[in-house]
Every structure is written in C-alpha cells, then in structure tokens.
Amino acid sequence: MFLYVYQLQLVFLPITVNKLFGIFGMFLYAYHSVRGRPKFAVLSNVSRLMKPYLWVLFFSIVSIFLNGSYEMPYIRLGFSFFLAIFGTYPIALLFSRIYGRMCFFTVVKYFVAVAVVQMLISFAMFANSSFHDLFTSLIRYDEIAEFGIEQSEGFRLIGFGTGFFSSGIIHGFILIVMSFYYRYRIKSIGENILFFTTFFCVLLGGTFMARTTLVGACIAFFFIFSAGIHSVHRFFKLVLSVFASCVICLSVLFFVSNYNSVDLEVLSSFGFEMFKNYSESGSFESSSTNTLIDMYSTIPDNMKTWLIGDAKWMDSSGIFYYKHTDVGYLRNIFYFGVLGLMSFIYFQYLFLKTIFYKCNFTNCRKYSITLFLFFIILNLKGDIDLTLLSTIFIYSEVYPKLNLKEV
Structure with a gap:
C-alpha cells in the first residue's frame, strides 16, 4: 500500500512501482477472465472512468498537432490512469481475501x-x-x-x-x-x-x-x-x-526534539511561516506565496494560446516548467488552452463523482464535491491530479450502507 500511495520510482526498476502493478494487474485480470468470471468488473470501470478523459485527450492532440509539439503529458497521464485501474485490481483482490470485501x-x-x-x-x-x-x-x-x-x-x-x-x-x-x-x-x-x-x-x-x-x-x-x-x-x-x-x-514532538537532533524550531518556521510572519509583522505571507503571486503576472498574450495553448509543458532546458510558472491553471492553459483546462476539470469532477457513487455513499455528491474543492484550490498553486490516488476506491464500498442523518 505504501508503494501505491507514494508511487515510488526505485533505482533498480525501470518504471514506477505503480506501473508494474498495472502490468501485473492486466495479466492477472486476463488470467481470471480465461479461468472464470473475475471478482471485480475491471473493464466496465475502465470504460466508465476513461470516457470523460477522452475530451482531455482530444484537446491535447489538437494542441500538439496545431503547434507541432512532441510534449505529451496528458497522453502519458491517460496511460498511467489506465494502468492504475488494473494496478489496483490485485490490491482489491488482496483486501477481499483478507476482509471478505473491500x-x-x-x-x-x-x-x-x-x-x-x-x-x-x-x-x-x-x-x-x-x-x-x-x-x-x-x-x-x-x-x-x-x-x-x-x-x-x-x-x-x-x-x-x-x-x-x-x-x-x-x-x-x-x-x-x-x-x-x-x-x-x-x-x-x-x-x-x-x-x-x-x-x-x-x-x-x-x-x-x-x-x-x-x-x-x-x-x-x-x-x-x-x-x-x-x-x-x-x-x-x-x-x-x-x-x-x-x-x-x-509532548511527543518535544520529547523527540530533546533526545534527538530534530530541530522543531526550524521545521515549524518553515511549515507555519505565514502564521509566524503574521504574528511578527501583521503580514500573512510566505516566500512561496510571494513567488506564486509573481507567477500570476505571466499570462498568454495571444488568442491562440488562450484557446488551444502552445503544447508546451517544460521550457527548452527540460528542467523548468514552461514560462517558469508553477500555477496549475496557467500551466494547463499554456499547454492546451482554456478548452483543454475545462475538459481536465470536468474529467476530475466526473471521476470523483463516479468513485463515491460506486462506493454507495449516502449523499455521495457531498463527498465528491469536498475532494473536488481540494482539487480546485490546489490548482491555484500547482498542477494537481487526484485520479491516481483515488482509483483504488472504485473497487470499495461503504459497508454496511449507512445514512448520515443518523450520525
């Protein structure tokens, strides 16, 4: 589970552990399909979850074709997403074997x-x-x-x-x-x-x-x-x-700080820099928020970029992001325009909605919107995708089915 959540790229493996899970899951599902009916309907999940992604793929291909670019982050995302659905299949089987259900x-x-x-x-x-x-x-x-x-x-x-x-x-x-x-x-x-x-x-x-x-x-x-x-x-x-x-x-943190070389003051100064600055100067800001605000001054200067983007994700060095901006919304606009950005937002919303509907949550919309709000806010800071983290829940359910009015 640790390997799944943090998507580790180990030095002795050519690809991430999650992609290996995906390849293994595909073969395992194929084996179960030949031997009998698989426990989980993976293919129906692939169909249901990949459909809204097709709009993201479409606008990505349009931008790549019209700009003559070879950068394909969202095509790679689709491939990773496809593998993630199969990669969580063996995990779901393991949960079912141990607990009877997921x-x-x-x-x-x-x-x-x-x-x-x-x-x-x-x-x-x-x-x-x-x-x-x-x-x-x-x-x-x-x-x-x-x-x-x-x-x-x-x-x-x-x-x-x-x-x-x-x-x-x-x-x-x-x-x-x-x-x-x-x-x-x-x-x-x-x-x-x-x-x-x-x-x-x-x-x-x-x-x-x-x-x-x-x-x-x-x-x-x-x-x-x-x-x-x-x-x-x-x-x-x-x-x-x-x-x-x-x-x-x-108490635990202070104990660890006193008996080990963990400098809590240094860590807290970083983690809660905005609150520290506010208490000292009345300014609720940090070095990263100031840098982020400066990045918002970099916006497209022509209608073509606004509509279909430049199909650029990284700059010419391959080290820094295109236009040197971390802002998720701007990076997506620069890549495949407002049309592509809206398709990506729509894809994330439908994905989260499908997850909680499949889980049999009472008032599932409340839960999907809560995570969608997280997605919307964090895109103000950087590019975010919740599909790879959430995919495992497509095989799970709330059991027994409860009514939140009772809580």
Missing part, C-alpha cells in the same frame, strides 16, 4: 497507516544523515526533484519518495478522506482522541514537508466540525478530543 473505510485505514510510516521515516531521515543517505539512494529523482532537495535540506522534511507539492497533495488528500471516516465511524471519546492524535501526526509531518497540506487540513476540519455542531454533547466531545490530541502530539 470496505472504503478499511482502505482509508491503510492510507493513514502508510502516512504515519512516512512521517516516521521522514523524521528519521531529517535527524540522521545515514538514514537520509540510505533512503534517498533507493529513489530515482528527476532533475527538478534533485534541485529541490538540494535547496531544501536542513529546514524542511523530505519524505521517502515524496516531497514538496506532491507531498501536500497526498497528505491533504489523506486528511480529507480521514474526515469522511470520522463522520461514519468515530463515536466514543477514546476513538476521538486516537483519531485526532493520528490526524495531527499526519498534519504536522505533512506540513513540515509541504505547506499545501494545510489546505487539506482546513477542508477536513470544516467537514469534521460540521458534523459536531448539531449536538452540544458531540461538539463538547469533539473539542475535548482535539485538545487532548494536541497535548499528546506536542
């Missing part, structure tokens, strides 16, 4: 477990150079990642196979699906304290890697507290649990 909330538990493991590894890498060298030697990094690691060492956590904006996407996503779990499953005070202790562990570690984790945390908190405001007893239990969990997490 429950949505069981999958969420595994997401949380691998996130906690990632936090432990990341802190160990930050505190001990030997651990850092060992784990980084196992991963194949591209030039952009290598440059980022060199610039960031010593003041932020670098995860095992993840870091920077991608880390914020993953851990923000995990915090949001944790809030779904909370609405359905968390009842007692003990469960509340354990839940929020784990929640803050992922939140703090994720923020020390990428501050965009805070976006997912804010959405998750809103979703959680909206469930507690209807009952005074539940709201009091919620506040008490959050307070107790904060005390536990801070």
Whole structure:
C-alpha cells in the first residue's frame, strides 16, 4: 500500500512501482477472465472512468498537432490512469481475501497507516544523515526533484519518495478522506482522541514537508466540525478530543526534539511561516506565496494560446516548467488552452463523482464535491491530479450502507 500511495520510482526498476502493478494487474485480470468470471468488473470501470478523459485527450492532440509539439503529458497521464485501474485490481483482490470485501473505510485505514510510516521515516531521515543517505539512494529523482532537495535540506522534511507539492497533495488528500471516516465511524471519546492524535501526526509531518497540506487540513476540519455542531454533547466531545490530541502530539514532538537532533524550531518556521510572519509583522505571507503571486503576472498574450495553448509543458532546458510558472491553471492553459483546462476539470469532477457513487455513499455528491474543492484550490498553486490516488476506491464500498442523518 505504501508503494501505491507514494508511487515510488526505485533505482533498480525501470518504471514506477505503480506501473508494474498495472502490468501485473492486466495479466492477472486476463488470467481470471480465461479461468472464470473475475471478482471485480475491471473493464466496465475502465470504460466508465476513461470516457470523460477522452475530451482531455482530444484537446491535447489538437494542441500538439496545431503547434507541432512532441510534449505529451496528458497522453502519458491517460496511460498511467489506465494502468492504475488494473494496478489496483490485485490490491482489491488482496483486501477481499483478507476482509471478505473491500470496505472504503478499511482502505482509508491503510492510507493513514502508510502516512504515519512516512512521517516516521521522514523524521528519521531529517535527524540522521545515514538514514537520509540510505533512503534517498533507493529513489530515482528527476532533475527538478534533485534541485529541490538540494535547496531544501536542513529546514524542511523530505519524505521517502515524496516531497514538496506532491507531498501536500497526498497528505491533504489523506486528511480529507480521514474526515469522511470520522463522520461514519468515530463515536466514543477514546476513538476521538486516537483519531485526532493520528490526524495531527499526519498534519504536522505533512506540513513540515509541504505547506499545501494545510489546505487539506482546513477542508477536513470544516467537514469534521460540521458534523459536531448539531449536538452540544458531540461538539463538547469533539473539542475535548482535539485538545487532548494536541497535548499528546506536542509532548511527543518535544520529547523527540530533546533526545534527538530534530530541530522543531526550524521545521515549524518553515511549515507555519505565514502564521509566524503574521504574528511578527501583521503580514500573512510566505516566500512561496510571494513567488506564486509573481507567477500570476505571466499570462498568454495571444488568442491562440488562450484557446488551444502552445503544447508546451517544460521550457527548452527540460528542467523548468514552461514560462517558469508553477500555477496549475496557467500551466494547463499554456499547454492546451482554456478548452483543454475545462475538459481536465470536468474529467476530475466526473471521476470523483463516479468513485463515491460506486462506493454507495449516502449523499455521495457531498463527498465528491469536498475532494473536488481540494482539487480546485490546489490548482491555484500547482498542477494537481487526484485520479491516481483515488482509483483504488472504485473497487470499495461503504459497508454496511449507512445514512448520515443518523450520525
């Protein structure tokens, strides 16, 4: 599950682990199809999920053809997405073999477990150079990642196979699906304290890697507290649990800081830079937000680019993004125009809607829109795709089927 969530590119493998899962899943599904009826209808999922992607593919091909470009990020995305559907098939079979069925909330538990493991590894890498060298030697990094690691060492956590904006996407996503779990499953005070202790562990570690984790945390908190405001007893239990969990997490962090070489002040200065600047100067900003604002000054200067883009994803060096902008919306417009951008947004929305419909969620629209909001906000910062993280849920279901009005 760790390999699936963080999509590791190990040095001794020619492709990512997820793509290997996809190839293996295709052969396994073909074998099960020959021997009998497969347990999961993979091909129907491929058909249902790939249809909205065809518009993304269409506008991508139009831009490539009219601009004479050879950059094909969204064609590669379609290939990765196709493999992801098959790659999660053996995982779904394993869950069904162990638990009898693939429950949505069981999958969420595994997401949380691998996130906690990632936090432990990341802190160990930050505190001990030997651990850092060992784990980084196992991963194949591209030039952009290598440059980022060199610039960031010593003041932020670098995860095992993840870091920077991608880390914020993953851990923000995990915090949001944790809030779904909370609405359905968390009842007692003990469960509340354990839940929020784990929640803050992922939140703090994720923020020390990428501050965009805070976006997912804010959405998750809103979703959680909206469930507690209807009952005074539940709201009091919620506040008490959050307070107790904060005390536990801070105590553990200070203990680790005192007995190991983890400099919490350095990490917190990075993770909560905006809040620190606000308390000191009244300015709610950080170095990255200032850089991001400057990037918004780079916009297309002709109608052709606005409509169909330039079919460019990277600049001529192949190291930096085209037009030197990280902004997700602008990168997509520069690649295949507003038409392509709208098709990609539509694809993400339909995908998330399909996932929660297939999971048999009561009022599935509420859950799909919550994750879609996460997608919309993070695109203000960088390019984001939630399909590869979410695909595994296409095989899961909420069991037993519950009504949120009872919660």
